[in-house]
Amino acid sequence: MNDPDNEAEQALKELDADETAKGERIDQWLAARLQPDLSRSRIQALMREGAVHLNGQPATEPKRKLVPGDRIVITMPEPAPAEPVGEDIPLDILFEDDDLIVINKPAGLVVHPGAGNWTGTLVNAMIHHCGASLSGIGGVRRPGIVHRLDKDTSGVLVVAKNDLAHRVLSEAFADHGRTGDLERAYDALVWGSPARVAGTVDAPLGRSGTDRTRQAVVPETREDARHAVTHFTVLERFGQKEDATAMAALVECRLETGRTHQIRVHMAHIGHPLIGDQDYGRAFFTKANKLGDTLGPVVRMFPRQALHARLLAFSHPVTGEPMRFEAPHPQDLAELLEGFRRWSPNGKT
Template structure:
């Protein structure tokens, strides 16, 4: 804990700016801003969370500095659905809700913690202490097939394949997505660069290709099923298979929303569709409202094995929650047909 008292020179100055001067070089301005936001700074005994708070003379400032956390993740006995494992790699079916690696707000309970417990010291160290063996990621709420490297040779080999995005190798990634509505064609390609959203830096957005942070992004899609299809070829929702030509953060979610068909359950990129469930018949309405993640599952991953050179393929069926969602849309289809035919 540190205690400071402001003087006449502090009058009108920002809290974070004043502290950064008086606590340098021990604490950076970013660190001070984080401490303020976390409620670790008090003025005259009252917690202040506003970094721009204007100071006055004679204020007693108390700063609580938490003990630094160990950056090295620890192994945790978290169950893994292992599809395949050998000396070079491990392939898992990641459940929705599991964060891939430690980071802000998720220092424990991640896939990395589970892998350290399961694999011990055999994971590749190239990814660093927080991302050992990680060569690609899935969003927290996206389920499906992932591969992790268990040694540095495998890590380099797999990373090169993912960096190439299958353009000159046999890397193949396919996802199942349940989207609102239906695309205007059965098969299509979305070619639109992605970058950070100016409105929310945690989100991605379609950006102009000449913007400095624009990243080339291409998604190929094919409509597998339409639910609640009408005579004008519109549909309530659709099951779409997406194949990635590039692998950008939130790529499928942003691209499908961009063409007007956001993923069911995706409140980040499809928030405007949240009330759409209110117009559904029961029990479909309750099931859709209860589906609180993006309806996205990595069903297929194929790549060249780093040691044998063999092309290996791994598939995982849609998890129970997504299977239940799909079944509800299919059952709703049957009921709609019965209504059209005036059947009981």
């Protein structure tokens, strides 16, 4: 018979910082003491969820430095539902070997099981497709997710099939290509157009104060502020005027960091939210009324943010071989772009 009191004790992890903690980041110090039970990334996730308390207060910033005597309490969440099961979901596979698989993810496909989406995800599809070729991530036969695309963002995504590939690729994505060969390019169709052909948005992101499911640009002094940098290049302008303003533009975005909803929030921050973005561009929806009877209804009915992960390049985690993959625009985005080109035949920048 299970002992309820013992189970309650197991739900908490309590630690007192000693002299070794002086000046150490809280996530690093905890990871060094709690591995293999809790990895650093898992600790960071628990902090974001409010499950880590420092001296009785929520500790949400992994960079927080410790001092001897600090009291840390981790409240472990209830066990997650059973491991995902394989499901026969079609995959557009760009490349596959014993270590990894690269797919062209369609819009509408959730990457990982979670609240409200325990089935029908990319992970379920991968378990079915890969079968015994998955040697296991952390001792469990499941695919290793090293980066994600929003449910309604399409494009290139790589998934690890074993622990080694998962570790090497995770390190590459955490580094964001600063010291390696990682390269990511996204195509975004936005309202209006930046005045300059190329530029950079350097603005920290954190949880929105009005909706916890959304991100927002926040002051860098805020405890949960996370450094975020997006580089953009205008590829086409539609409905361009003499002052270089336009009704819409196709913009290539390259990430220097990889935060949740980064491109969507950054483009909205500079006044050019993505067409179709229900979360960050709703105030611009009436602009479709200026597009006429042919294009206007198409834009109003576009069911998702117009964002596509077109390019992904990286070094193979085992062989070191350079790998580069591009996915053409999916049909819905291609038709939307063609509609803008017909509406504005001189749309090239």
